[in-house]
Amino acid sequence: MKDTVKYYVVKEKAIPEVLLKVLQAKSLMEKKELTVQEATERVGISRSSFYKYKDDIFPFHDNAKGKTITFILQMDDEPGLLSGVLKTIARYHGNVLTIHQSIPLNGVATLTISVDIAPEVGDAAAMMGSIEKKDGVHYFKILGRE
Template sequence: MDKPKFLLVDTDVLPDVFLKVVYAKKMIAQGKAKSSSEAAKLAGISRSAFYKYKDCVQQYNSKMSDNIVTIYATLADEPGVLSSVISQLYTSGANILTLNQNIPVDSVAHVSISAKINSINCTEQELIMQIKGLTGVVEAKLLSGS
């Protein structure tokens, strides 16, 4: 039998230690615990339990992943083109999470942008069409999304 890398499991059937590790990680991230020792103590687990599971236990947020899109675009290597794409995303109500632009080759640069779209004022396809209509945008497509 092939062993899957990840499982989605209802927390009601998990040992409490996993939820406590997630809580301890949250306390560190929010600055409510200054160290992993303090976070483990706040969560009611041992430091060794925290270290054993901290890299393997993540909270799943289905609403977060449902509202994220990745857009791939080819842009002309001209001043202001990327800025106009970013402005269009802002105007549409998208919140950029990551942006990666490669060094231009043959006068075009490839860009991938991941954005939260739970507040956009148009459909995903309309957003892509708006981006495609911008000066200097050679191509734009939705790689992944809700």
Template sequence: MTKREEKFYLIRSDILPESIAKTIEVKKMLEAGEVDTVNEAVDRVGLSRSAYYKYKDGIFPFNAMMSEKIMTISFTLEHRSGILSRVLQYVAEQGGNVLTINQTIPLQGIANVAMSVDMAHLTISTTDFLDGLQDLPGVRKAMIVGRG
């Protein structure tokens, strides 16, 4: 059996169903230490425990998703001397720290690279960082494929 592909959506909070919005409130209360138990939190917001447990593992605040410290980036690079070196230099200049690199053997002038980067000390936003990578000469594609 294969794992189902996960899809993520960015949704305005004012159009969320009430049970989803209440689940978010319960998670905030638990994280902030305002309550000691799930029972106490769901009672306060008027949500059933079963609804909370149904949704809790699939709801994340947008800023939590963007603040992860380790990011895995997939690149499609032209196979020319110095391209990967420029990518590594850019990452370092922006405060990133490369943790792992995996490159395939280039085929038809293109190399695929997967790179894990510690983003804890990044000096620019994640969006600007990714845009900067995309703009480097020889980088055909750069996209985030994972966060950890």
């Protein structure tokens, strides 16, 4: 059975302190061009904690709709599978800005896709969850949001 990743919206008071500090460190690194070591020392966490959680927590913005999300996925190299992913993006009112597919190796292709989520009608979380659950999709990770 395939493991699926679930996304949750949680109030800040329910988030463990270490995760909030990871967010602080990420913010410091973006704004002040600090190294991981410098940022983690400032917020009071270990580098190992930072690396453990850095890809799993992102700030939630109420205005997330109308934003760009870039993600990477690995999927089987089968006819129609990419078309199904693109239809899913369209169903959730996403507009593909860029798409890059590597040459498939051992029957698996790696794709990087940037999607603009339509304001007011787009649902990024539902779109990502639906793509991740598709048969033939083995790996899904958000690379960035704007």
